[in-house]
Amino acid sequence: MPPRRCFCGTGLPYVECCGPRHDGSAPAATAEQLMRSRYSAFAVGDTGYLLRTWHPATRPPALDLDPAVRWTGLEVLATTGGGLLAAEGTVEFVARFRSGGADGEQHEVSRFAREDGAWRYVDGR
Numbered sequence: 055m056p057p058r059r060c061f062c063g064t065g066l067p068y069v070e071c072c073g074p075r076h077d078g079s080a081p082a083a084t085a086e087q088l089m090r091s092r093y094s095a096f097a098v099g100d101t102g103y104l105l106r107t108w109h110p111a112t113r114p115p116a117l118d119l120d121p122a123v124r125w126t127g128l129e130v131l132a133t134t135g136g137g138l139l140a141a142e143g144t145v146e147f148v149a150r151f152r153s154g155g156a157d158g159e160q161h162e163v164s165r166f167a168r169e170d171g172a173w174r175y176v177d178g179r
Contacts, residue, residue, distance in 0.1 A: 085136025085143030
């Protein structure tokens with residue numbers, strides 16, 4: 055049986071893509087990698103990872119995910135900054151989901167910043 059494809063849409067197996075980010079063995083090298091791994095964390099219900107990768111200035115004290123939401127696809131539309139040597143970056147994306155028998159999508163431009171050498175999600179608009 056072939057490995058399960060990653061939820062973030064790269065086409066790579068989860069264990070080679072976002073899995074190592076979730077388990078802490080390979081931090082995100084770019085803002086886009088962090089955004090993709092956060093999407094995958096929503097898909098697998100990993101609230102610990104979501105909170106750990108949220109910038110402390112904007113991180114909520116807790117996070118409750120709706121178990122009725124099933125994340126069905128991710129499309130990255132654009133990125134600015136966020137590279138290997140950058141301090142800040144943005145990622146524009148559309149995240150698709152299914153909830154209550156209906157399809158929906160979230161279109162967002164997320165801001166990311168390095169905090170102690172690691173990428174962190176700041177906020178989205």
